[in-house]
Amino acid sequence: MSTSRRERTQDACPGVLRTHPAADGALARLRLPGGRLAPRAARELAACARELGDGHLELTSRGNVQIRGLADGAAVALAGRARAVGLLPSDTHERIRNIVASPLSGRGPGGRDVRGLVAALDEGLRADPVLAALPGRVLFAVDDGSGDLEGIPADLALRAQPGGRTLVCVAGETLALRVPDMVAVPALLAAARAFVDRVAAGGPAASAWRVAELPDGRDQLLAAAAGVAATAGALVADDRPVTPGTSIPGMSTGRSKRPASPGARPGAHAQRDGRWALTALVPLGRLRADQLDLVAGIAERIEEPSVGGDQGTAGAGALVVTPWRSVVLLDLTAAQLADVRTRLAAAGLVVEEDSGWLGVTSCAGRPGCARALADVRRDATRVALAAGAGARRPALPVHWSGCGRRCGQPSGAVAEVVAQPDGYHVRAGSLASSAPFVVTWAPDAPVPVGAAGDGDREPGVVDWSALVDAVTEARELHRRETG
Known part of the structure; x- marks a missing residue:
């Protein structure tokens, strides 16, 4: 993302005590220094997402988590529950605890x-x-x-x-x-x-x-x-x-x-103690409460390796949230690995290295963001599933944005898919020679995307085949031009 100076000087980053007002309700962000999440705290977050939010947790590019769709007063309840499980140790410093760390530290x-x-x-x-x-x-x-x-x-x-x-x-x-x-x-x-x-x-x-x-x-x-x-x-x-x-x-x-971090690559990774770590990519960083419950339940039964002869503690350090919008289960035995992989895949988490979800991110889009011109999560999902598994992975990640602000876009080289009033603009954003390819909204769409008064009607549709081709081309262009 750009690091240019901004006109607005007020720091609006949300926390738990100061939430962000979104179109679908308040948004709260909880910091997880180093991505470490105890199973008990994970279960409480899942319960909070179900009971106070929209039933999901969003994983951020800083290894933190967000809960959306909070009604009036729900943030107060969330703060109390977060404190009870150690996720809010400071009211004054809660928003500055942005610390990412190597997810396999001590094991890799x-x-x-x-x-x-x-x-x-x-x-x-x-x-x-x-x-x-x-x-x-x-x-x-x-x-x-x-x-x-x-x-x-x-x-x-x-x-x-x-x-x-x-x-x-x-x-x-x-x-x-x-x-x-x-x-x-x-x-x-x-x-x-x-x-x-x-x-x-x-x-x-x-x-x-x-x-x-x-x-x-x-x-x-x-x-x-x-x-x-x-x-x-x-x-x-x-x-x-x-x-x-x-x-x-x-x-x-x-x-x-x-090579990419084990936290960014789905699949099994050997630890130096003979055990295994398993990385599960969360599609678009949107983790369902039941998926988090599943991961927490697995982590509870994993015993952390002993240190200095002391007996290990079950579940103490087995679960890590990464800045690549994935979760890592540590310290799995070879006997556990196959079963855990099967269970996570059945729950909709990505544990295979050749998935069409690799490198795909998006902003919230419609209906969660009032500025968004399209439901980018829906459209990114359709294109990712069309890409399928087993294909040669493109060199360039792709980020879907509901408007020109490009919220959440990763740093560095990335293919951009940006919703505009006339359609999706697709380009290899890191290459000056890459002109945007515009996939326009179908002319028979009921109203232009983002037009005033469209209410709850579905946004305009696009030529899906053309959109898949344009995104694939943008991701491959970087490989061809950079070698």
Whole structure:
């Protein structure tokens, strides 16, 4: 997504205590630092979605969850229930706990266990009154060193290194600070405070919601982190410039050749302890309450591996929500894997690597958003099912937008399908040479899409064959032009 400065300076990111008024009711967003979700909390979220919302949970590109369709007063009940299961530990800092982390941390074949860093970062954010002023769009990332978070446009990031050291990274900076693990979180929090100070100072920086939107002064954030390291007596061992072509969290080029994260690829992934992780993609990020109940029930019966000789805890860390709109079940035995895969697939979750759902995202569209010109979820579903399974996967993800705002569009190269008054405009958005292909609404549609007074009538229809061809062409164009 673009990181250009915006005219509107008010931070409207929703939480639980401050919801967003949508066309289908209030929308509440709950933060899940590192994507970790205890089975008990998952079951409570499923119950809240059924009893207070529209029966679904939406997974966001930051590994958080949303509940839509809340009636008047339902958000108060949701907040109370979220507190009871540990999902709302702070009223003042609830919207700034945007932390993504490597989903297989401590289990994957590469990288280190960074769950302690995630917990320390979350605790540090909540403990600092100054940081309550952070915009709700600021994103933190904690990479276990495997590089699986490349492509995630983090503002401030930690990346584990060998030998008990961690890189501290600031979006837009070509310097990375290497510090001992014990200093990493304090250094990153110092950079976050420097961002708050830079915005509070006014001037052109006053409207920045993301670090990359600062017109200048990003180096001051890294200097603040270095100051904390120096005060702690930690030698800053590696503040050399990152060489061209090297990606670190928060500096995505959108062209990384590194294999996709296990959290982004449906299917089974081997853990280094001989167990298995299973990633289930949630179509369009819309998880039904009964699907979450199923996943929670499976996680409850998984025993987390023991640490230091202590007995493992059933379900304690077995479920992770990822920024790729998927859920990961960890620590499955080989005997459990086939059964769990079958049950998730039967429930409508994607566990096969060749699904037509791969790389498909969308905004809410009609009827949930008053600005939307089409029911993009319905149309994206029809096109994804038409793509089927087994085909060679296109190189480019595709995002469906109900209007020109392109809400929720992933960063980097993406094929765009944007609803406009005359039809869907389809193009390979990352290529300047790609002119939009317009699939117009059928002339016999009862009213133009988005026309005033159309009420509850169905929006205009398109030539489905032409739309499937246009989306496929846009996704393949990137492969042909970039090699």
